[in-house]
Amino acid sequence: MDIKIEFQPRSVQELAVNVKEPPQKFFVKGSDGGVLDSAVPLVDVPVVDIGLLTSPSSSSLQELEKLRSALSTWGCFQIVNHGMTSGFLDKVREVAEQFFALPMAEKQKYSRQEDSIEGYGNDMVLSDQQTIDWTDRLYLTLSPEDQRQYIFWPQNPEAFREVLHKYTINLKQVNEILLKAMAKSLSLHDDSFLNQYGEKALITARYNFYPPCPRPDLILGVKPHADGSAITFLLQDKHVEGLQFLKDKEWFRVPIISHALLVNVGDQIEIMSNGIFKSPVHRVVTNSERDRITLAVFCIPDSENEIQPLDELVTEAKPRLYRKVKDYVSLYFQYYQQGKRPIEAALI
């Protein structure tokens, strides 16, 4: 991947403390964000019970139908019974909070290097016109394990690595259950999505830290985008909302259910499902009072694999929408750089 990333010396966390009027480059322009309103209506998505998806009962059919309907309208839902206790999820949140609360010099030990994606830093600047997101991030590869770059994995707090490792193992299992259930919900063979997803799939994590922002009316935490993954898992902040989804040109906010994870599909599932499942556009709004911390985990198909609409989902009534693509994540960045929606590159 050949991406030029501009070096930004200052973290947003420091800016938030020292600067009353943020630089212009953070201000949303034109149609970038629409009206930045945190009081929009709630997303109306179901809570899916992972246990029921795999049980051979009639409630399983109901659960599959909930999943199908949520993914073909909103592109997201919340999951419970995912194998992790509330106590463990709190621990995942706690080590992230402890990391971002460290002195800057300590966090900078894990700094992203120039022209790299992994590590601690802020929004990657890919073009001159880009609006910069009001967020600092820690970006890590979780799987395959031999691709982990431990130099970027915090050793402070001490439990960080072990907690993240456990979280990864758990999500890997849930991801497989979901990919199977998604196929089942469309009356396809269980492995239909998994076959394209591949054995050497990539899992990455992005910790997002949003400090209080003096201009929530003009500045976004994350600008509108859809994810380049197959599936994204989001552990939300326990107390502070901010995430919004776009549907029929209107923004809706996601409620917090502290023991649930928010799941959304990314562009690669929209492509494989021939547009039946929607990769939703979403953004994060800021607020002037409280920090917000989230953890997004992206499950990304093997970059060697070709991704395309499943044969069974291409019919006369629903012609093939997308062409075959390989290494979609690279394509994603090239398009993103030009301010376009990356999935358009895959349209026929």
Ligand SMILES: O=C(O)CCC(=O)C(=O)O
């Ligand atoms: O922090 C959030 O609520 C969402 C972050 C997000 O959309 C992302 O990291 O892709």
Ligand SMILES: [Fe+2]
């Ligand atoms: Fe996202």
